[in-house]
Amino acid sequence: MSAAMGNYDGESKKSTALGSCMAALKWIPVIFIAAVIAWSYYAYVVSLCLLSIENVFEQIVFLIFYHIICVLFFWSYWKTIFTPVGTVPANWRIPEAEIEHIFHADTQDQQKRILENFAKTLPVTNRTLNGSVRFCEKCKIIKPDRAHHCSVCGACVLKMDHHCPWVNNCVNFTNYKYFVLFLGYALLYCLYVALTSLEYFIRFWRLELSQQGDLNSGMGRFNIVFLFFVSIMFAISLVSLFGYHVYLTLMNRTTLEAFRAPIFRIGGPDKNGFNLGKYANFQEVFGDNWKLWFLPVYTSVGDGLTYTTQKQHQMQSYDSMGDTTQRTSQHELLREDDTLPLNMTGAAVGSVSAASTATVKSVGAGVNGMVAVIPVQPAQPVEATTPAATDIEVLVVPTMDTANGNVIINMRDLESRNDEQQQQRNNQNV
Numbered sequence: 446m447s448a449a450m451g452n453y454d455g456e457s458k459k460s461t462a463l464g465s466c467m468a469a470l471k472w473i474p475v476i477f478i479a480a481v482i483a484w485s486y487y488a489y490v491v492s493l494c495l496l497s498i499e500n501v502f503e504q505i506v507f508l509i510f511y512h513i514i515c516v517l518f519f520w521s522y523w524k525t526i527f528t529p530v531g532t533v534p535a536n537w538r539i540p541e542a543e544i545e546h547i548f549h550a551d552t553q554d555q556q557k558r559i560l561e562n563f564a565k566t567l568p569v570t571n572r573t574l575n576g577s578v579r580f581c582e583k584c585k586i587i588k589p590d591r592a593h594h595c596s597v598c599g600a601c602v603l604k605m606d607h608h609c610p611w612v613n614n615c616v617n618f619t620n621y622k623y624f625v626l627f628l629g630y631a632l633l634y635c636l637y638v639a640l641t642s643l644e645y646f647i648r649f650w651r652l653e654l655s656q657q658g659d660l661n662s663g664m665g666r667f668n669i670v671f672l673f674f675v676s677i678m679f680a681i682s683l684v685s686l687f688g689y690h691v692y693l694t695l696m697n698r699t700t701l702e703a704f705r706a707p708i709f710r711i712g713g714p715d716k717n718g719f720n721l722g723k724y725a726n727f728q729e730v731f732g733d734n735w736k737l738w739f740l741p742v743y744t745s746v747g748d749g750l751t752y753t754t755q756k757q758h759q760m761q762s763y764d765s766m767g768d769t770t771q772r773t774s775q776h777e778l779l780r781e782d783d784t785l786p787l788n789m790t791g792a793a794v795g796s797v798s799a800a801s802t803a804t805v806k807s808v809g810a811g812v813n814g815m816v817a818v819i820p821v822q823p824a825q826p827v828e829a830t831t832p833a834a835t836d837i838e839v840l841v842v843p844t845m846d847t848a849n850g851n852v853i854i855n856m857r858d859l860e861s862r863n864d865e866q867q868q869q870r871n872n873q874n875v
């Protein structure tokens with residue numbers, strides 16, 4: 446028994462040692478970047494400004510602007526590295542018993558139903574490819590919209606962009622602003638250093654200053670020539686990366702979403718699902734106070750769990766009735782597995798996106814039975830050339846029948862029936 450325990454202790458010690466060793470190795474790229482910054486500081490301040498530039502005014506101006514950029518650059522780098530990643534709160538965790546049910550579900554449909562039921566109170570609009578609520582087997586949680594599991598961090602990360610080895614951290618909801626600023630200031634730093642050292646680089650390259658005493662020979666000259674090359678090299682690689690992330694910010698898209706479009710419960714996959722317009726997208730990350738836009742302080746909008754989507758992906762939920770005041774209380778937007786309150790006459794009118802299928806359970810005073818679905822009219826007139834994207838109104842009338850109160854409404858079928866009706870009406874008019 447004790448031998449076994451000892452063995453177990455040894456194993457766990459070994460794995461902790463291995464873990465800390467791996468953790469230490471992950472800092473190598475960060476240490477490399479920090480070393481390059483430290484060396485470039487010495488090369489710029491000492492070798493270039495203090496020892497090579499003779500004009501005092503030029504020295505002062507160069508050094509002031511250099512230090513402003515340097516502070517902003519290092520500050521945003523620091524914040525990108527050391528801001529803790531956004532993780533999923535405890536109320537998104539699936540209880541053990543529920544997890545057992547999910548793993549031992551007989552069919553995918555059953556699993557889907559358990560998840561959908563558990564996520565009923567959670568604000569999730571994203572789904573998996575097969576239409577199921579997204580959940581993480583490792584963290585045992587429902588994944589909030591835009592969250593993904595990072596295997597390096599070992600957790601589900603909010604609005605995950607990518608795991609960046611150069612900052613040894615996940616670029617995510619909590620530090621995305623800092624990351625974009627870090628790229629921007631790094632680029633500015635490189636361009637500033639390259640442009641201000643260009644004149645001296647050319648002089649040293651031509652060896653014009655080689656006879657001006659020992660200050661500019663040897664190490665000093667090497668530093669300035671190298672400083673120019675290194676800053677140009679980094680600037681070239683940063684310009685595309687920074688440009689790409691500015692584009693992603695303006696499109697309200699993460700790197701992961703750029704590769705695989707998020708799938709919405711209503712409307713399916715859509716890369717532009719979170720796109721609210723360039724300025725609103727920018728504000729979502731950078732905040733609405735322009736004085737703080739360019740400082741690495743926290744100004745991002747939202748909680749990282751919920752995001753405003755484009756209108757076509759929004760569902761009419763009973764707790765968000767406030768922003769859909771135009772709809773009458775009898776006119777609901779139907780969604781999968783929805784319940785539909787009936788009015789006094791026992792009927793209800795709803796609308797569903799033409800390209801979707803919905804299962805509707807009717808609830809109403811004393812009505813327990815099947816519901817008949819009658820297509821009414823498209824919400825907007827459908828023109829022959831318009832693709833099937835418009836909402837279709839349906840009338841749901843309960844009939845006292847079987848115990849099963851569910852009915853599947855296939856909007857594609859309804860749409861064709863609607864088209865037929867429209868056709869008949871047109872013919873009558875002719």
Ligand SMILES: [Zn+2]
Pocket residue numbers: 581582583584585593594595599600601
């Ligand atoms: Zn996870």
Ligand SMILES: [Zn+2]
Pocket residue numbers: 595596597598599602607608609614615616
């Ligand atoms: Zn990560």
